[in-house]
Amino acid sequence: MLIETKGLKKTFKSRGKEVEAVRGVDLAVKEGEVFGLLGPNGAGKTTTMRMLSTLIEPTEGHAVVCGHDLAKESANVRRDIGYVGQEGGTWGEVTAREELVMQGRLYGMSKRRAQQRALEVLAAFQLEDYADRTVKTYSGGQKRRLDIALGIMHEPKLLFLDEPTTGLDPQSRAHMWDEVRALRDRGTAIFITTHYLDEADALCDRLAIIDHGEIVAEGTPLDLKKAVAGDVVAIGVAAQSAEAVELLGAKDFVREIESGEPDPATGVALLRMYVDDGAAALPELLRALDAQDISPASIELHRPSLDDVFLKQTGRSLREEH
Ligand SMILES: Nc1ncnc2c1ncn2[C@@H]1O[C@H](COP(=O)(O)OP(=O)(O)OP(=O)(O)O)[C@@H](O)[C@H]1O
Ligand SMILES: [Mg+2]
Numbered sequence: 001m002l003i004e005t006k007g008l009k010k011t012f013k014s015r016g017k018e019v020e021a022v023r024g025v026d027l028a029v030k031e032g033e034v035f036g037l038l039g040p041n042g043a044g045k046t047t048t049m050r051m052l053s054t055l056i057e058p059t060e061g062h063a064v065v066c067g068h069d070l071a072k073e074s075a076n077v078r079r080d081i082g083y084v085g086q087e088g089g090t091w092g093e094v095t096a097r098e099e100l101v102m103q104g105r106l107y108g109m110s111k112r113r114a115q116q117r118a119l120e121v122l123a124a125f126q127l128e129d130y131a132d133r134t135v136k137t138y139s140g141g142q143k144r145r146l147d148i149a150l151g152i153m154h155e156p157k158l159l160f161l162d163e164p165t166t167g168l169d170p171q172s173r174a175h176m177w178d179e180v181r182a183l184r185d186r187g188t189a190i191f192i193t194t195h196y197l198d199e200a201d202a203l204c205d206r207l208a209i210i211d212h213g214e215i216v217a218e219g220t221p222l223d224l225k226k227a228v229a230g231d232v233v234a235i236g237v238a239a240q241s242a243e244a245v246e247l248l249g250a251k252d253f254v255r256e257i258e259s260g261e262p263d264p265a266t267g268v269a270l271l272r273m274y275v276d277d278g279a280a281a282l283p284e285l286l287r288a289l290d291a292q293d294i295s296p297a298s299i300e301l302h303r304p305s306l307d308d309v310f311l312k313q314t315g316r317s318l319r320e321e322h
Helices: 045-052 074-080 096-106 111-124 140-152 170-185 197-203 221-228 241-249 278-291 306-314
Strands: 003-014 017-025 034-038 060-065 081-084 158-162 189-194 206-211 214-219 231-237 254-259 269-275 296-302
Touching: 003 045, 017 045, 017 060, 017 214, 034 045, 034 170, 034 197, 045 060, 045 158, 045 189, 074 081, 081 140, 096 111, 096 140, 111 140, 140 158, 140 170, 170 189, 170 197, 189 197, 197 306, 206 221, 206 306, 214 221, 214 306, 221 306, 231 241, 231 278, 241 254, 241 269, 241 278, 269 278, 278 296
Parallel strands: 034 189, 034 206, 081 158, 158 189
Antiparallel strands: 003 017, 003 060, 206 214, 231 269, 231 296, 254 269
């Protein structure tokens, strides 16, 4: 294991108030995998990552990172990891090449070695064309690539990436995913935070879903979705939603049904049910509603997504929060 945590906790005190940002997290990250921490704003992703990368001290709990005790051997942890923060940290008045060489020197490389390594990472992140331009002239995507290039300059075993694709256009995001996968294929383990469902699904070998400082689910994207089981049918009804819930919930092939709050503008409430075979269930569900003169405002049928996993664990949708 590259990371193992036990009861990791962080409580902030600000202006006499206590904020329990992370409430006892147990995580395990294996060598060579992309591990994701998925959760909404304020869930505790950055705080967890900052603890694991020695930037802040846990209030409670233990962790071993790259074989070193987080509390007792933090200098060793720091040497073995790279960290790319959510905000990015490039200066503007220097060029990418200068910044990379500086970073290498900071980690004890000779000037020659740092220059050589800078060439490698500039190539890996397709930054060669802008290498000698000042960073302030870079686009958002180019800056983000440079942030990550800085993070891997010293060839860490483990790279922490805090929301590396937030604010990027779809094409730059896709490039970033390719770059993360390429890093993994060259043997670097990656711990990434995101609030994008599709990103967690596409990029992560395994992930943990965090909400209000607690892990609510953990596994491969596929296993997590399988655990939701079956297909999801969502039917919107404008009135009689309680009646519809009772009616549809009584069907033996409906494993679970829940009703969302009615939309204040349209009055439509979304009924979500988990069924084994959505395509077969749908006609029967509609007939049952029709028999009671309840006409659906909308119908959806889909395979479970990570949002369904989140919804099932928390009763809220991640999608709605963004
Ligand atoms: N230094 C601090 N002092 C007080 N509260 C803090 C501090 N840092 C974080 N918090 C609080 O801890 C909680 C978790 O914050 P954190 O930054 O870890 O969330 P996050 O999951 O990274 O969110 P986002 O998706 O918005 O980046 C939030 O309620 C935040 O306001
Ligand atoms: Mg954050």
